[in-house]
């Protein structure tokens with residue numbers, strides 16, 4: 001496995017539709033998109049100059065794993081996943097570069113909502129609770145410690161999906177319903193909670209606490225179904241903690257980009273553009289991504305990509 005990070009992937013075989021912070025989207029045909037996941041990493045909404053070795057492969061193959069597992073656990077769940085094969089109209093040279101980091105998905109209209117689910121009081125939720133006793137405006141019992149589980153189980157805390165360069169904003173369920181319509185808003189909330197709880201159960205058995213996450217959903221306009229899209233329960237979209245080290249009352253040691261975030265804040269670089277991340281922080285982050293992949297899928301990345 002090459003340890004060289006791939007910060008940019010340019011394909012000439014297919015028309016490019018969009019460049020996200022981490023993924024490039026290409027057009028395969030009228031109904032199909034190719035997601036190509038780079039090793040880019042963003043923290044506090046800005047992209048670092050250099051990438052994390054293997055991150056694109058991990059995010060792609062871990063999402064594929066969840067797209068396979070989750071529908072078994074959440075009856076009626078539909079996803080946008082089609083295949084991890086590179087489409088046949090990509091040249092052999094380009095196929096070699098994007099192997100293991102590309103996914104064909106169904107092209108759908110994405111609802112402009114971030115379907116965030118929180119199982120633990122951490123990050124922004126902890127800050128709000130500490131200051132006001134609420135999380136997303138909902139009052140929680142007094143006396144909770146940092147990183148305690150949300151009493152009563154996971155809660156749905158939607159936000160807007162802001163255009164590039166702008167920050168997402170927390171919104172109430174009523175506001176979410178105004179944006180996407182009441183019926184879709186309810187279905188999104190129901191699915192987000194069910195998927196999160198199923199994912200949490202699965203991960204807990206493998207020694208990982210999924211503290212919170214962000215899902216995205218799209219609409220199948222033919223069947224009128226709400227479909228799970230984007231990436232799913234990865235260390236980029238979720239906070240993941242090793243269960244055996246979990247201890248409320250402090251920050252948790254995490255598998256996700258918290259390590260990078262901490263380095264940025266300690267060095268006053270939070271939100272700054274074009275930050276070059278030092279080698280040791282890159283490697284430590286890569287190691288965490290690799291470990292979470294192995295724990296959740298039961299196979300090392302190397303075993304998975306050889307197979």
Ligand SMILES: Nc1ncnc2c1ncn2[C@@H]1O[C@H](COP(=O)(O)OP(=O)(O)OP(=O)(O)O)[C@@H](O)[C@H]1O
Pocket residue numbers: 019020021022023024025033080105106107108109110162163164216218229230231
């Ligand atoms: N099935 C789908 N059909 C169409 N678009 C999708 C689908 N699944 C995900 N997307 C969109 O593809 C993009 C994925 O790219 P990426 O994760 O790099 O973006 P991002 O940085 O998270 O956000 P942004 O899209 O605002 O740049 C997201 O905008 C997501 O909404």
Ligand SMILES: [Mg+2]
Pocket residue numbers: 020022230
């Ligand atoms: Mg994304």
